[in-house]
Amino acid sequence: MPELPEVETTCAGIRPHLVGNVFSDVQVRQTQLRWAVDAQLKQHLMGLKVVSVTRRAKYCLLNTAQGSVILHLGMSGHLKILPANTVAGKHDHVDFVFADQKMLRFNDQRKFGAVLWAEGNPLSHSLLKDLGVEPLTDDFTPHHLYQLAQNRTIPIKTFIMDGHNVVGVGNIYASESLFMANILPTRKAASLNPHDCERLVAAIKHVLQQAIKQGGTTLKDFLSPAGNPGYFSQSLQVYGRAGQGCYRCQTPIQQLKIGQRASYFCPVCQQ
DNA sequence: TTAATCACCTGAGGGC
DNA sequence: TGCCCTCAGGTGATTA
Numbered sequence: 001m002p003e004l005p006e007v008e009t010t011c012a013g014i015r016p017h018l019v020g021n022v023f024s025d026v027q028v029r030q031t032q033l034r035w036a037v038d039a040q041l042k043q044h045l046m047g048l049k050v051v052s053v054t055r056r057a058k059y060c061l062l063n064t065a066q067g068s069v070i071l072h073l074g075m076s077g078h079l080k081i082l083p084a085n086t087v088a089g090k091h092d093h094v095d096f097v098f099a100d101q102k103m104l105r106f107n108d109q110r111k112f113g114a115v116l117w118a119e120g121n122p123l124s125h126s127l128l129k130d131l132g133v134e135p136l137t138d139d140f141t142p143h144h145l146y147q148l149a150q151n152r153t154i155p156i157k158t159f160i161m162d163g164h165n166v167v168g169v170g171n172i173y174a175s176e177s178l179f180m181a182n183i184l185p186t187r188k189a190a191s192l193n194p195h196d197c198e199r200l201v202a203a204i205k206h207v208l209q210q211a212i213k214q215g216g217t218t219l220k221d222f223l224s225p226a227g228n229p230g231y232f233s234q235s236l237q238v239y240g241r242a243g244q245g246c247y248r249c250q251t252p253i254q255q256l257k258i259g260q261r262a263s264y265f266c267p268v269c270q271q
Numbered sequence: 272t273t274a275a276t277c278a279c280c281t282g283a284g285g286g287c
Numbered sequence: 288t289g290c291c292c293t294c295a296g297g298t299g300a301t302t303a
Contacts, residue, residue, distance in 0.1 A: 002297085003297090006296090034279070058298095072298090074279095074296090075296050076282095076295090112280070112297060127298095152273085153273080154275090158274090158275095260277090261295095
C-alpha cells in the first residue's frame with residue numbers, strides 16, 4: 001500500500017492534530033513489528049511536545065526537541081486519529097495518547113511496518129542516512145538520474161524502486177511512471193540516454209504529484225487518517241490492467257515479474 | 272561492489 | 288463448505 005503519496009497524505013492528515021500536542025501516554029500491544037519496538041518508547045516520549053510532523057522517503061517522522069518517532073507503514077500499515085481510550089481492534093499495535101485526549105493509533109495487519117525512536121536528528125538514523133534524493137525536490141534532475149544509472153545493469157524499474165537512488169517510488173508508481181515516459185521496465189538502467197532520463201524524471205514527478213492530489217492509491221486497504229480512500233487508483237494507466245487494452249494504442253497490457261515484483265507495461269508504447 | 276534472492280506476517284481469493 | 292496454495296503495495300539481510 002503505502003508509497004510516497006500515501007505517506008505524504010497520511011502525514012498531512014495527522015499533522016494538524018499532533019503539532020504542539022504533548023505525549024501523555026504510549027501503549028504498545030505488539031512489540032514484534034519489522035524491528036522490535038523500543039521497550040523504553042513510553043519513557044522517551046512522556047511529556048515531550050511534537051514540534052513538527054515531516055516525511056523522509058516513506059518514513060513519517062514525529063519530531064520533538066529530544067528526538068523523533070520514526071514510523072514506517074510497511075505494506076499494510078495505517079495511522080488513525082481517534083479519541084483516547086477508543087477500544088483497540090485486531091492489529092492495533094501502538095497507541096500514542098496526547099494531552100488533549102486525542103490518540104494516534106498505528107495499525108498494521110502484516111507487521112511489516114516499524115515504530116522506532118531516534119535520539120537527536122532522525123536523518124542521522126541508520127535507516128535514513130543513506131537514502132537517495134526526494135523525487136519532488138529540485139535535487140532530482142535528469143542529469144542526477146543519468147549519472148547514477150551509469151554502469152548499472154539492473155532493470156530500470158528495479159533501479160528507480162531502490163531507495164538509495166531515489167526514494168518513495170514503489171511498485172505501482174514505478175510501473176505508471178515508466179509507461180508515461182515510454183520506457184520498457186526491463187531495460188537496463190545504464191541503457192537510458194539523457195533524453196530518456198528527462199522523460200522519466202518528469203513522469204515520476206508528475207505521477208507522484210497527481211497521486212498526492214488525489215489522496216494516494218487505494219487498491220485494498222489504504223485509508224487516510226480521516227478514513228478516506230485514495231482516488232489515484234482510478235487514474236492508473238497500466239498497473240493491475242494485464243490483458244486489458246492500452247489506453248493509447250489498445251495493445252493488451254502485459255504483466256511480468258521483475259525483481260520478484262509484478263510489473264505492467266505496454267509492449268508497443270514502451271521501448 | 273553489484274545483483275539476485277530470501278524472509279518477515281496476515282488475509283483475500285481461487286481451485287479442487 | 289473447507290482445505291490448500293498463491294499472491295500482495297516494502298525493504299534489510301544474506302548469498303553468489
